[in-house]
Amino acid sequence: MPLALLALAIGAFGIGTTEFVIMGLLPEVAGEYGVTIPTAGYLVTGYALGVMFGAPLMTVLGTKVPRKRMLMLLMGLFIVGNLLSALAPAFSVMLIGRIVASLAHGAFFGIGSVVAADLVARDKKAGAIAMMFTGLTVANVVGVPLGTLVGQSVGWRVTFGIVAALGVVGLVGIARLVPDMPKPEGVRLRHELAAFKNVQVLLAMAMTVLGFGGVFAAITYIAPMMTHTAGFADGSVTWLLVLFGLGMVGGNLVGGKFADRALMPMLYVSLGALAVVLALFTLTAHDKLLSAVTIALIGALGFATVPPLQKRVLDQAHGAPTLASAVNIGAFNLGNALSAWLGGLVIAAGFGYTAPNWVGAALAAGALVLAFLSAALERRAGASSTVVTGSAPAEQRTAVHH
Helix, strand or coil: CCCHHHHHHHHHHHHHHHHHHHHHHHHHHHHHHCCCHHHHCHHHHHHHHHHHHHHHHHHHHCCCCCHHHHHHHHHHHHHHHHHHHHHCCCHHHHHHHHHHHHHHHHHHHHHHHHHHHHCCCHHHHHHHHHHHHHHHHHHHHHHHHHHHHHHHHHCHHHHHHHHHHHHHHHHHHHHHHCCCCCCCCCCCHHHHHHHHHCHHHHHHHHHHHHHHHHHHHHHCCHHHHHHHHHCCCHHHHHHHHHHHHHHHHHHHHHHHHHHCCCHHHHHHHHHHHHHHHHHHHHHHCCCHHHHHHHHHHHHHHHHCCHHHHHHHHHHHCCCCCHHHHHHHHHHHHHHHHHHHHHHHHHHHCCCCCCHHHHHHHHHHHHHHHHHHHHHHHHHHHHHHHHHHHHHHHHHHHHHHHC
16 A cells, blocks of 8 residues: 555544544533533534535535645645634634634545545555545544543643644645645536436435444444443443444454455445444443443444445546545535434433434444445446447347348
8 A cells, every 4th residue: 555545544543533532522621611511512513514514615626726735735724723723712713723624524535535546556446545544543542532631631722732733744744645646637516516416426425324324323322321321430431432443443444455345245244234233232232241342343334334435436426526525524424413413312202322222223224225226226227238238239230221
């Protein structure tokens, strides 16, 4: 794998850290600014919305810019956003900083996926995408726990300062290691938008929303589920999330490896197994050991879908994949927001802290149904093409005879 992928992974590590570390620092941030925890939660919501809307916006603005330069500009935006958060004198300023940083998120992973795939041979593209996303998964194992520890020990502002420094490392790495890759000639914004007329692109994005949404339906409420149902102490939740992160790392690498060999079968297996494991989590959540194993499995199976889904979008939006790739990153965050909302509804309805697992299982099962539908439509299109091609010579012979 090219060293350029390391630079992309470092950028992904910083982005993953800043996205999730705020969840462990909400009490500290709320205390300093004198706001409630729910109000501080806007820092999470604002970031997610920024990713959803920023992904297509920044990608469209970057259609005239070579991809390497755009990646550098996005890392610069990420650095500014995190510095603004670290130095924010008021809560509103910090919220602006979070939104500024989030604008880089979707476009970075979207454009980065295209660049990573272009750096390697055709049969290694999903593996290259997975290598970049390894930075995001490792962030959940190393960056988030360490960032939370630093924030709780010496101040949350220091954490965001360190994240900004990681952005600088990523920026330098991209400048030095990523080769100049000019924007493909002849591709205009209308070509990028045309990809959304392809039903296969839309199906892949819907699979992203439902499949990864299934993961976050459970993980969003992991703290109350583990402390109230499994009986873990409050301090154990951090290490349970590390297990989740380790599962993400392994699943991401396995998903990338096998997606290059058999993309759709990889989706069938990972989505089907994810639906089953989430359903079983309603039972295993009552036992400490079984719940810990299940959390790792959810991370592994959930992230095993990421490289194949991202590659599926790139394959189906061939010729103009950049915008579709970035929007698919926004789809992950849409799935996160949707599943967190649905999970909260079933808890509020009195079904208990394990009820979101059923929501997650249903979402993952829905993604599996869409995967089968996508494959069926593809086979039908292939069969129709074969029939048309095969009939051409006969039609030509008839014309010649007359």
